[in-house]
Amino acid sequence: MKTLAEFKASLNLPQPGSELPVQLKSLWYDGKGDWHQAHAQVDHLEDRASAWVHAYLHRKEGDIGNADYWYSRARQIRPDLSLEEEWEQLVLKFL
Template sequence: MNHATFKQSLSADTPPNDASVYLQALWYDSKGDWDKSHELIQDLPDADAAWIHAYLHRKEGDIWNADYWYRRASRKRLSVSLDEEWEQITAALLAR
């Protein structure tokens, strides 16, 4: 799956069948379902999950919690828009 295909999937009612749990979380977030996105990612122990978790808490406005998760992801909170960060995370995951 490439970035364009993933973005096109946002017009569907369900995420793509071949989307990883990380991409599913970003898909649900983009569709406005923060809770589902958070549910999918919150218990995963790796850096990619932590990055998405940080982004979600930043989006929520819980900056202290977001910064904790950025540290867990070995990243710093950037001063880009939430849309730009969503694009960065998505692109990084799809590039693998």
């Protein structure tokens, strides 16, 4: 999978591809509307990439304080983008 269009098309599948890194698996579950499964993919991880996805998920949840904590752990600033735009930005970053 190399493009955003291919990633979005994969949302029609029942499971994410096994070759996807954990950050993309998390975003895949989020794209399917399964926030809890998306969160479970990155909740226990400490690396900056996972922290960035974790931050996005808490922003989507509406927990801005927790999101800002994870953005800080990822060395990112909460973006002034829609959630959809941030999701796409993250997918492109990790493809």
